[in-house]
Amino acid sequence: MKSFMSTGIVKGILYQITGSFMGAGILGGIRALMGLSWKTEPAIVLGGLVGAIGFMVGVGGFKDWWKMALGEEVNEASQVFGEQGLKRYFGFSLDHKVIGIQYGILSMVLLVLGGSLALIFRVELAQSGLQILNFVQFNTLVGLHGMVLIASILMGIAAMSNYVVPLLIGAEDMAFPRLNAFSFWIAVPASIILMSSMLFGGFETGWTAYPPLSVRGPMGIQMFFLGVFIVGWSSILGALNLIATVLTMRSKGMELFKMPIFAWSVLATSIISLTATQLIGLSFQLVMFERLFEMSFFTPSNGGNPILFQHLFWFYSHPAVYIFVLPGLGIISELLPVFVRKPLFGYKWVAMSSMGIALTGFLVWGHHMFTAGIEEYLRVPFMYSTLLVAVPTGVKFFSWVATIWQGKARFPVPMLFVLGGIIVFLLGGLTGPPSGTVSTDLHLHDTYYIVGHFHNTMFGGFIFPIFAAIYYWYPKITGRRMSETLGKIHFYLMTPSFFLMTFGQMRIGLLGMRRRIADYDPAMGFDFTQLLITIGGYLIAISILIFFYNLIVSAKKGESATGNVWNSRSPEWDILPSPAPAHNYAGIHFNVVGEPYDYGLKGSKYVELAQVEAQSKESDE
Amino acid sequence: MKHFTIVSILVILLTVFVYVLLQAVGLLPTQASSQAVIIDQLFDIHIGIISFLFSLIVVFIGYSFIVFRRNKLLPDEEGQHITGSSKLEIVWTLVPLAVVIFISYLGAISLAETRKIDPQALEVKVTGGQWYWSFDYPDYGITSDALYLPVDRQVKLSLTSMDVIHSFWVPEFRVKQDVLPGENLVKELRFTPIETGDFMVLCAELCGGAHAYMNSPVKVVTEGEFQDWVDEELGNFPQDPESLGERLAKNNGCFGCHSVDGKDGVGPTWKGLYGSEKTLVSGEKIMVDEEYLHESIVNPNSQIVLGYPANVMAQNYSELFTDEEINNIIAFIKSLE
Numbered sequence: 003m004k005s006f007m008s009t010g011i012v013k014g015i016l017y018q019i020t021g022s023f024m025g026a027g028i029l030g031g032i033r034a035l036m037g038l039s040w041k042t043e044p045a046i047v048l049g050g051l052v053g054a055i056g057f058m059v060g061v062g063g064f065k066d067w068w069k070m071a072l073g074e075e076v077n078e079a080s081q082v083f084g085e086q087g088l089k090r091y092f093g094f095s096l097d098h099k100v101i102g103i104q105y106g107i108l109s110m111v112l113l114v115l116g117g118s119l120a121l122i123f124r125v126e127l128a129q130s131g132l133q134i135l136n137f138v139q140f141n142t143l144v145g146l147h148g149m150v151l152i153a154s155i156l157m158g159i160a161a162m163s164n165y166v167v168p169l170l171i172g173a174e175d176m177a178f179p180r181l182n183a184f185s186f187w188i189a190v191p192a193s194i195i196l197m198s199s200m201l202f203g204g205f206e207t208g209w210t211a212y213p214p215l216s217v218r219g220p221m222g223i224q225m226f227f228l229g230v231f232i233v234g235w236s237s238i239l240g241a242l243n244l245i246a247t248v249l250t251m252r253s254k255g256m257e258l259f260k261m262p263i264f265a266w267s268v269l270a271t272s273i274i275s276l277t278a279t280q281l282i283g284l285s286f287q288l289v290m291f292e293r294l295f296e297m298s299f300f301t302p303s304n305g306g307n308p309i310l311f312q313h314l315f316w317f318y319s320h321p322a323v324y325i326f327v328l329p330g331l332g333i334i335s336e337l338l339p340v341f342v343r344k345p346l347f348g349y350k351w352v353a354m355s356s357m358g359i360a361l362t363g364f365l366v367w368g369h370h371m372f373t374a375g376i377e378e379y380l381r382v383p384f385m386y387s388t389l390l391v392a393v394p395t396g397v398k399f400f401s402w403v404a405t406i407w408q409g410k411a412r413f414p415v416p417m418l419f420v421l422g423g424i425i426v427f428l429l430g431g432l433t434g435p436p437s438g439t440v441s442t443d444l445h446l447h448d449t450y451y452i453v454g455h456f457h458n459t460m461f462g463g464f465i466f467p468i469f470a471a472i473y474y475w476y477p478k479i480t481g482r483r484m485s486e487t488l489g490k491i492h493f494y495l496m497t498p499s500f501f502l503m504t505f506g507q508m509r510i511g512l513l514g515m516r517r518r519i520a521d522y523d524p525a526m527g528f529d530f531t532q533l534l535i536t537i538g539g540y541l542i543a544i545s546i547l548i549f550f551y552n553l554i555v556s557a558k559k560g561e562s563a564t565g566n567v568w569n570s571r572s573p574e575w576d577i578l579p580s581p582a583p584a585h586n587y588a589g590i591h592f593n594v595v596g597e598p599y600d601y602g603l604k605g606s607k608y609v610e611l612a613q614v615e616a617q618s619k620e621s622d623e
Numbered sequence: 624m625k626h627f628t629i630v631s632i633l634v635i636l637l638t639v640f641v642y643v644l645l646q647a648v649g650l651l652p653t654q655a656s657s658q659a660v661i662i663d664q665l666f667d668i669h670i671g672i673i674s675f676l677f678s679l680i681v682v683f684i685g686y687s688f689i690v691f692r693r694n695k696l697l698p699d700e701e702g703q704h705i706t707g708s709s710k711l712e713i714v715w716t717l718v719p720l721a722v723v724i725f726i727s728y729l730g731a732i733s734l735a736e737t738r739k740i741d742p743q744a745l746e747v748k749v750t751g752g753q754w755y756w757s758f759d760y761p762d763y764g765i766t767s768d769a770l771y772l773p774v775d776r777q778v779k780l781s782l783t784s785m786d787v788i789h790s791f792w793v794p795e796f797r798v799k800q801d802v803l804p805g806e807n808l809v810k811e812l813r814f815t816p817i818e819t820g821d822f823m824v825l826c827a828e829l830c831g832g833a834h835a836y837m838n839s840p841v842k843v844v845t846e847g848e849f850q851d852w853v854d855e856e857l858g859n860f861p862q863d864p865e866s867l868g869e870r871l872a873k874n875n876g877c878f879g880c881h882s883v884d885g886k887d888g889v890g891p892t893w894k895g896l897y898g899s900e901k902t903l904v905s906g907e908k909i910m911v912d913e914e915y916l917h918e919s920i921v922n923p924n925s926q927i928v929l930g931y932p933a934n935v936m937a938q939n940y941s942e943l944f945t946d947e948e949i950n951n952i953i954a955f956i957k958s959l960e
Contacts (some may be wrong), residue, residue, distance in 0.1 A: 302805025344702030
């Protein structure tokens with residue numbers, strides 16, 4: 003029991019609860035001293051904030067920094083050998099692989115939560131009329147489904163980046179291990195705060211939180227704002243760390259254009275996270291302040307402007323879509339050559355296309371506002387810039403096709419998910435342009451078509467690739483393989499179910515189904531399709547349950563796999579045993595002697611152990 | 624070369640098949656405005672491009688997997704060592720670039736066409752609020768809860784909101800415009816109905832609570848029928864206080880929250896309200912009389928009935944309505960026993 007209570011996460015949560023009450027108490031106390039009555043809204047905001055800090059104290063996030071401030075000695079991360087076994091995943095660790103798994107667990111927990119929220123409101127939508135939910139509950143579920151899954155995706159890409167990038171580039175750890183741990187742990191109280199918005203009346207605004215609606219209405223919105231604000235910190239700090247790691251920690255001889263391609267996509271994504279996330283934090287903070295202090299940033303009757311919010315919000319939230327998909331597309335580019343046994347076609351172009359998407363991604367936010375009432379002429383330049391994104395995205399697709407062309411493909415489970423990702427993301431990409439040209443978007447905006455399009459991009463750009471990544475790197479983590487049979491069931495159940503769901507969504511959207519409505523007119527004839535969408539959603543959930551079963555059981559009972567299971571050229575498979583040892587390549591020196599993806603070129607290697615090279619030199623002499 | 628010939632033929636066949644299929648399914652609602660006709664032409668071009676690109680990628684991948692599959696006798700067979708081709712990469716950067724610029728150009732033309740201005744347009748002032756639509760015809764001095772439009776005449780809507788952001792959308796007309804609060808943010812939307820019939824204006828921007836039900840009828844009628852409707856609205860309705868009150872309540876969206884048939888809504892139902900006993904949030908029990916009703920209209924937050932939220936009803940009805948109008952509404956509520 004004592005050891006349970008001293009686990010980092012348990013301690014953190016206890017401290018968070020205490021901190022929350024303290025924060026709320028402090029505010030109540032100050033107000034009482036000033037002779038003012040109790041007010042819940044500012045109390046929960048301060049409580050939430052103090053609670054988050056409390057969590058970080060409890061989990062031990064400040065311990066080393068506090069010691070440094072006092073001038074005491076602290077261990078270098080490379081000297082720390084943390085706990086082993088399962089327990090290490092539930093406490094403060096500096097090992098990037100442990101942190102990667104922690105991110106992964108949090109991502110999957112949020113995936114289940116966010117997905118379950120959708121399963122609830124999909125029951126409501128399965129037929130017309132109001133059956134199980136009232137309006138506020140429905141709107142809260144829709145809004146949280148969006149934001150919880152955004153958090154899940156951010157954690158998921160952080161999981162992949164954290165675990166894989168140092169291994170790929172031959173680093174012992176991330177550039178700033180303590181900051182890395184801090185970025186992960188701060189996301190835990192943030193997620194708790196985000197979910198707690200349900201306890202305070204929920205909110206009515208959907209994940210976009212447009213004022214003036216978000217300025218009125220239930221105060222659950224404050225917990226939503228605060229949660230997102232803190233998740234934003236996690237994202238910004240994590241991105242900073244990844245950029246520093248990729249730029250400074252590469253192994254000797256690994257030039258930028260010799261990095262595994264996934265590192266490029268992580269670099270591109272991190273540049274967006276580092277520079278754009280502030281804008282969503284800021285826009286939410288302004289609404290928070292408008293509610294708390296009556297600063298009328300966005301209320302017209304007091305001199306504010308509601309469109310200003312939309313500019314700030316979308317300046318992050320559009321590039322955010324590329325934050326979500328670039329790592330996934332990187333996974334596709336990374337795994338495809340391994341499974342078709344051919345070099346990645348046009349490596350430099352694929353690498354640069356990630357940067358191109360990151361750059362153009364910043365120029366297109368206005369397309370979310372074609373009907374919002376922005377200056378009429380502005381819609382045309384935003385239409386040009388929006389369609390421009392198709393160019394670097396096209397480069398990726400054509401390069402993938404050229405990689406596959408004449409390849410000798412193998413189809414183990416990770417490859418299936420890679421292919422699923424390509425096709426689903428293709429549909430996501432192709433359904434984009436109709437909402438990118440202004441006049442057609444006048445019809446499509448705020449309809450279920452957009453919901454369908456968006457789910458295509460998220461499944462193709464994140465869900466399919468992260469499953470591919472998990473099946474692919476699972477042996478590196480556990481030394482065992484996940485079951486191929488269960489993996490195939492997962493794939494062949496999820497993919498058609500997803501098509502059922504998304505085609506249904508787009509179909510009724512085109513015919514006039516709006517987003518975010520709890521009920522629809524039966525006269526529109528959507529009942530049957532809505533039922534199909536709900537069934538599709540539940541089948542996806544079942545397939546993911548099978549995945550979790552596979553994930554957990556294989557850790558103990560999976561087929562043992564310690565070597566280079568996929569016959570990959572990448573250093574983590576070619577050089578390291580599985581599971582990967584602590585501190586990765588500590589004591590192992592390897593040189594980059596070739597190109598990362600020269601499959602099919604006999605006798606070529608990407609990396610080579612330094613001793614081997616020394617021996618071969620000797621034998622030459 | 625043989626492979627590329629076969630693939631090209633397959634791509635063309637699949638493109639035609641997908642295109643025909645998508646067209647046959649009937650993707651869009653009826654075209655009931657001249658804007659819908661223009662916009663659907665652009666949709667057609669999009670559907671063509673989608674069919675082609677989908678077929679291109681899928682056929683290449685599928686063909687390669689089948690035709691170049693691994694020899695079963697050589698399980699370790701590797702692919703050919705082809706690392707890339709700058710020539711190809713430049714082609715598939717520049718060609719799409721030209722295409723997207725061309726599509727954007729077509730998009731700009733399409734947008735311009737949908738926005739052509741007819742100086743003879745019928746003006747209608749549209750007000751959105753939680754959760755109702757109200758339509759003012761300044762030329763005729765009519766206020767209505769349904770949008771009556773003469774066919775084949777352009778209508779110019781000036782849209783404004785009483786509270787949060789709403790959005791005006793009639794799927795059959797294809798066009799959509801957000802409706803913003805603020806006197807300086809009145810937005811304009813023009814379209815020309817080309818088909819008579821009954822449609823619905825739907826609020827497309829999440830506006831809280833009963834957003835799903837923020838729909839109002841749109842009736843497109845012939846010029847003659849429109850005149851008849853105007854005439855009827857202008858004189859031919861009863862002038863007793865109850866009927867005047869009912870019209871006022873209907874046209875100002877009161878029924879969005881208050882039912883008149885006893886159904887529960889965002890606010891208390893008006894049926895049987897007068898003379899009933901209610902418990903207020905303060906715990907006080909009151910009898911609903913004229914004085915209470917008057918106070919609840921001009922100063923709604925002062926006496927909220929237990930179980931209903933405060934801050935939902937607009938606070939400015941004392942400015943919007945004259946005393947006589949408020950008395951008419953009260954007379955109407957009294958009549959609902």
